[in-house]
Amino acid sequence: MTAPTASPPQNQAMTHRQILEALSGLLLVLFVAMTSATVVSTALPTIIGALNGSQSQYTWVVTASLLAATATTPIWGKLADLFSKKLLVQIAITIFVIGSIICGFAQNAAELIAARAFQGLGMGGLQALVQVVMAAMIPPRERGRYNGYLGAVMALATVGGPLLGGLIVDTDWLGWRWCFFIGVPIAIVALAVLQRTLNLAVVKRADVSIDYAGAFLIAGGVSILLIWVTFVGSSFDWLSWPTAVMVLAGLAVLAFATWVESRVREPVVPLRVIVQRTPALAIVASLAVGMAMFGGAVFLGQYFQIGRGYSPTEAGLLTIPMMAGVLLSSTIAGRLITATGKIKPYIIAGTVVLVAGFAILGTIDHRTNLVIVGVGMFLVGTGVGMSMQNLVLVVQNTVALSDLGAASGAITFFRSLGGTIGVSVLGAVLASKVTTDITAKLAAAGVPASAAGGDTSTLDLKALPPAFQEIVRAAYGDATGHIFLIAAVIGVVGVLAAIALPKVELRTTVDLAKADRDPEEATPLAELAGGVGVEDATLTEGREAPAPR
Incomplete structure (x- = not known):
């Protein structure tokens, strides 16, 4: 048996002020991680053009970090159940900072892709650990309120990132490399804040096994x-x-x-948890939402710059409607969830609105009125704000504190997996359709593709003769609407999974009381985990039961 030792006691409630102080460092960490991704979104066409990269490499710059983050997210989550959460957050920030510096010094697209993969290791840790630490401090019923703060930071990072990226690449004396360097000082500040404000109980276990x-x-x-x-x-x-x-x-x-x-x-992905009805459906919905949101939104910056001819700064400004949707919906829905304890209606509404937004964006081409594009983006942001974090909350509400890290890591893993698959699939579809459209339009003009004087799939339009630049822009603008339509179809799966979720009443305690665990919640798939039920799971394999409340 293990011998947990903790100070202060885990069942001692934190005050609102203590929670906000601890959250200050966590939210700063989240801001750094999200900004690192969004600052690249508008700058990436310029970056890939400067490095003479291709559309495939454009996709892989995004996919590499998502892949590394996805693959390591459940590992970070499991480690959070075994070791100091605070130390793990600091390690993840350090890895992220080193990766950012390497990205800034990349000399070609291949080096940038490799550096982004290393950076993704830290991003995976931050994605999982911020959720885990919040759940270890705040009961699910109250967490909806604080998820509003989380949504506000997400919106700020997502709005500020593209704007910052656009300003950096549009400023001659800075250059695109500062898109990666800019996050380093912020991360160092986050480390200092966390060292001072984040104080969690550490459960020491004598018998630790890492899978x-x-x-x-x-x-x-x-x-x-x-x-x-x-x-x-x-x-x-x-x-x-x-x-x-x-x-x-x-x-x-x-x-x-x-x-x-x-x-x-000690499995990295605890099957006894994810095969239960509620976590399983939440994971399916997260997978679909991740595929639709990441897979669709990552190409918006490319649409505005390549397909419509706007500058990186202008492209960043044009994404504000989506971020406004995230900010408003996450804040309002979080408050309502805390007040009512009901969460399913907001998840269903969020997934439906997300699909509606992508359906509107699925109709756009390189001449679509920007008002229509803005409405579609606002709906997408609103759907994301109402569904994404709340799906994590649903899973956290069903597990004991001892499984919190693994469960949070698991759903974040599947959400990131969905995003990675979405970026890869939609990126491949986009590249294929762009190539087909460009070839067809050149043929219709009676000009062979070889007459363009170079590779027409390049994102450096300045390298193409002026006569061909409009053809390339039109091809990218029209193809982007096609992948948004695919994202809408994928999002329908999320709607169906959300509808199938059982009614969830959020608990008011940090830990799951023994009396509240329902063995009947497990599906027959639990046999995959050796027949271990929900209640038995926390009492086997040398684990201590959670302290009675």
Whole structure:
């Protein structure tokens, strides 16, 4: 048996002021991580153009960090159940800072992709650990209120990031490399704030087991499938031997990972938790929302710059409607959830609004009125604000404190996985359609593609003859609407999963009381985890039961 020692006691409630002080550092960390992604969104066309990169490399600059973050998120979450959450947050920030510096010194697109993958390791930790630490401090019923602060920071980072990125690349004496350097001093400040304000009880466990095999297999299986998604249709056909080899290999590795997770004592992804009805449906919804949101929104900056001809700064300003939707909906919904304890209606409404927004964006082309584009973006942001964080809250509400890190890491993992798949799939579709449209339009004009004097898929339009720049812009503008429509279809899966969620009453305690655990909540799939039920799970394998409240 383990011997937990903690000071102060875990069941001692924190005051509102103490929570806000601790959240100050966490929200600053989240701001740094989100800004690092959004600052690149408007600057990336300029960056890839300066590094002579291609559309495939454009997608991989985004995918590399998402892939690394996705693969490591459940590992960070599990480590949070075993070691100091505060120390892990600080380690994640350090990795993120080092990755940012390396990104800033990249000399070509390949180096930038590799550096972004390393940066993603820290991003994965921050994504998972901020959620875990908040859940360890705040009961689910009260967390809706604080999720409003989280949404405000997300909106600020998402609005400020593109604007900052646009200003940086439009300012000659700075240059695009400062898109990566700019976050370093903010991260250092976040480290100092966290050192002073974040004080969590540390549960020391004498018998710690880390599932290295499961972590390696999950990362490997996901990576194989994502690499296949990126290159299929361009480097090889959908029906070909490379497709068969990569798909079968990826699925086989993931199947073996599932078997490993059902046998080890401390699984990275706890099957006994995620196979329950509520977490399973929340994960499906998060997967769909992640695919739609990340996969669609990441190409907005490219649409405005390449497809419409706006500057990076103007492109950042044009994304404000989406961020306003996130800010308003997350704040208002969070307050209402705390007041009522009801969460399902807001998740359903959020997923429906998200689909409606992408359906509107699915109609755009390179000449669409910007008011229509703005309405679509506002609806997408509103849907994200109402659904994304609340799906995490639903899962956290169903698990004991001892499983909080693993459960939070699991749903964040699947959300990031959805985003990574979405970026890869929609990026591949975009690249294929752009190439097809450009070739067709050049042929219609009676001009062979070779007459363009270079690669028409390049994002550096200045390298193309003026006569061909409009053709490329039109191709990108029209193709972007096509991928938004696909995002809307994917989002429908999230709506169906949200509707199927049981009615959830948020608890008012940080930990899950033994009397509140319902073994009947587990589905027959729990047999995958060796038949361990919800109640038994926290009392087996040498774990202590949560302290009675």
